[in-house]
Amino acid sequence: MLLSPGRYQAVFFDVGDTLMYIPAAQAVICRHLAEKALVREEEEVGQLFQQAFRQFYVDRELNPEECCSPESDRQFWTGVYRFMLDELGAGGEWAEEEIHHCCHELYEMFTSPANYRLFDDVVETLEALRERGFRLGVVSNFSPTLKDILQDKGILHYFDPVIVSTEVGLEKPNPAIFRLALAEAGLEASEVLYVGDHDLNDLWAPRQIGMDAVKILRYDYMTGEGFTGLQELLK
Template sequence: MALSKRLDEYKAVFFDVGDTLLTIPAAQVIMGRFLAARDFHPDEARIGELFTEAFRLFYYGKEVGAFEACTPETDRQFWIRLYGYILEHLGVEEQKWTPEQVHACCHELYDLFTSPEHYSLFADVQEVLASLQARGLRLGVISNFAPTLPAILESKGILHFFDPVVVSTLAGLEKPDPAIFTLALKEAGLHPSDVLYVGDHDINDVWAPNQVGIDAVKILRYEYHSGTGIRSLRELLDS
């Protein structure tokens, strides 16, 4: 990986969170157990395929449009739509579920997947955050996430690394609106050229910070991630 300048020329490194620092390693298993408790037993592999398909459709394939305010309610609605897509393609209608049951199930899934217990840090996170901090770099988070994110970071033992922590549902702004990056810079008292941003989404995590003058690098955590970037945060330490 080649940054536009050396890592030690930055004052701070800010991060996306989901699929950059944290992951739910077995989402299909968790959803499978959740549905099995409701007498629905779809194949876990099919659940996994639909998660990938839904992420591509609703998240990675989303184009830049008019920027709208972000609230806990709009975040919940986004995920309810995504979970509804998965349930529909798993065949809940054949299970005679009513629309009301599907809607309630999607809300329960949102609460399940925004609680700390199912998240895990990627293997390189603790080591790299500690190394970056030891080099004198300030660390921060800018993430589209539910209001539970600070509690999740705390539960994983990494919240103390970050200042600022800018969460879309708490800030009222969400990526790819460049304004969320401007807000983070203001909170940190930093200039755009001071910051390197790391995330997994071409638009949210590369295009958007670039709009305010922040350098960005993409991290490719999964096989379906395309383009150029880094495969591990450890690559930052060699730059």
Template sequence: MSAPIQMVLFDAGGTLLGTNTDHPRWYEQFFVEACAEQGVEVTPHQVDEALVEAAREINLTHRSSSDEQVRFFWEHMYTWCFRRLLPNRDAHQLACHYIDRFEVGEYVQLFDDALEALELVRCAGLRSGIVSNFGSYLHVFLDKTGITEFFEFVIVSANEGCEKPHPEIFDLAVARAGVPAGQILFVGDNLREDYQAAERHGMFSVLVDRYDLHADKPALRRVKRLSDIAQYLPQ
């Protein structure tokens, strides 16, 4: 760390906020549980196959740079999966039903280590912000989980017209922070969109890897619990 950290920027989904399914393959597990609600038993492997197909059928350079993009992307993914997993149902109607429930925060919850991490940053006298690829409803989630007060600013891709890993959103973050990129600690759970993109922008990155998905990469600055970022904060 070449300069003292002045600000900590957090990703939101997967870093601070999770779902009520505490599972390393939470997205697959969501569809397993949604199908069970509809009276059909499916396996995570079946869901994974459907997700791979859905991702193959859509090729978007930007998927989170507006609320319309966010909704289009998730409606495509959900509809495709339900069409494969529940072939006798109205897949698009089901997709909209579950996305609507997600957007009002029905499934969201704070990771059990998030509040401690935010308090550690505050006690260290550092400022905090969020930079997230998300729909504008992220603010609903932050209010619902009671953490809005911790952040000086919240940059949501759908509101700004740019998204990670593209440099524009990091330029915006540096401008809002008002300090050089080298004095910003960026904390996120996505290797490409958070860790590597922030590093390229001159920030000091830490990867949140709760399920040891990147245990084979010893060169990464990696923590299993969000509160373990304490080791990278000024003493």
């Protein structure tokens, strides 16, 4: 049992692909591009999105000391979208200004609440954890719109603290962002269990300060030890 009585005082969570996700992101992108007369197949767009995310984020060597800001978050994601548009041949049909504008439109779309969905097990698990007396928090690499998204999805009130990378100038895998979360919560590392989906950001980083961490495997392609649903925290 992960949350045996008396072992932890709090459970902190990652957000993206842990608590919420964007269903059929490639379809959202395709529709937006088609509205601009750039028609491409969903499969190709989906493959390029995965390639870009892996190349720019998953497989790159992350610098724990790198600073984070709203500007750096926007720069990262517009870079991902620019890579995709280049691979899709947008330069042969659009002017540079239109490509630039489209990248920023996509960023706005994917940092607003409309396209996000909670996983089915989120609300019942948060409610059950709170009823059992656990304090809940969030530590997330995200744009400054995260609190608005959590509010829109009806779960912001469960969490205190809510530590957002672009608001505090630190981002995972820098262990300092977890120290900040503990300081705001007034808790010791040994009193908190962290739940996330990324080996470096959500397992390695919190463990550097003595916080226990477990991995949630939301998708079939994910590897390693962990569990597939938040309900397993309650067993």
